[in-house]
Amino acid sequence: MPITDLKTHFATGGTAVNGWCAIPSTITAEIMGRQGFDLMTVDLQHGLIDYQMALTMVQVLQGLPAPVLVRVPWNEPGIIMKCLDAGFAGLICPMINTAEDARNLVQAARYAPLGGRSFGPTRANMVHGAGYAKAANSSVLVLAMIETREAMQNLDAILAVDGIDGVYVGPSDLGLSLGYEPTLDPTAPEVLDAIATIGARARKAERLAGIHCGSPAMIHRAFGQGFHFASLLTDARLFTTAIAVQLATVRNTSAEVVKGY
Secondary structure, eight states, rough: OOOHHHHHHOOOOOEEEEEESSSOOOOHHHHHHTTTOOEEEEEEOOOOOHHHHHHHHHHTTTSSSSOOOOOOOSSSSHHHHHHHTTOOOOESSSSSOOOOHHHHHHHHHHHHTTOOOOOOOTTHHHHHHHTTTHHHHHSSSEEEESSHHHHTHHHHHHHSSSTTOEEEEEEHHHHHHHSSOOOSSSHHHHHHHHHHHHHHHHTTOOOOOEEEEEEEEHHHHHHHTTSSSSEEEEEEHHHHHHHHHHHHHHSSSSSOOOOOO
16 A cells, blocks of 8 residues: 555554665656655665756656655755745655754754744745645654764664654665775674664664665565665666676576666
8 A cells, every 4th residue: 555654654563665766767767766665765865866857856756655755955045945835744864964964964854943944945835735834844754864973883872863754774875984885885893783773773762774775585584684675776777787687698697787876
């Protein structure tokens, strides 16, 4: 069944597989959105998508059943407010390393008295109804990315910030920060331990935990560790892998899948 309320879905024990859009195209976004992902995310950070393209992509995706999140480029109030005004159901914010970073995120993403988000939900009112402003603080999902050694050291303080719904693990940057090769499917014990710790501490703090994954096996492992949702690669990576495998089959060679996003 389609998820109509993310927070209720997770609070009642549900999990979700997230589809990740990094290609600036309404066509590929619609293809991804029709594959049966439980929720979708449009990436403005490492994807090639700008705000105007993100707006057109969310218009397409919101015609499909899955809720749509956005990963903003940075912890910057202007783009955070614009994305929420565009009607995204929630956001993922990169590089939240301290409780102060988390408080700044809340300040931009929540209306008063919890935050300082400016009022002007131009499209959000059309999508979510006239009562959007009153409901937004409780309905919009705000997730802080945990992807550095510093963030790990401050994890409990970040989770304790009022207005943060949960955390989202970026394995590549987390591994890089801990001294390992950046990869979406880490094998280094220290990185795996850090990921398990994030999931456990988020659950203990009664916060949500999401993670970006490089394989279906990693998603199964994440759910076993208590993560609420997990992203399966990206549209660009899935597309590249499919081409490489099919072409290798034609040529009777082994597919060389380029590591990366």
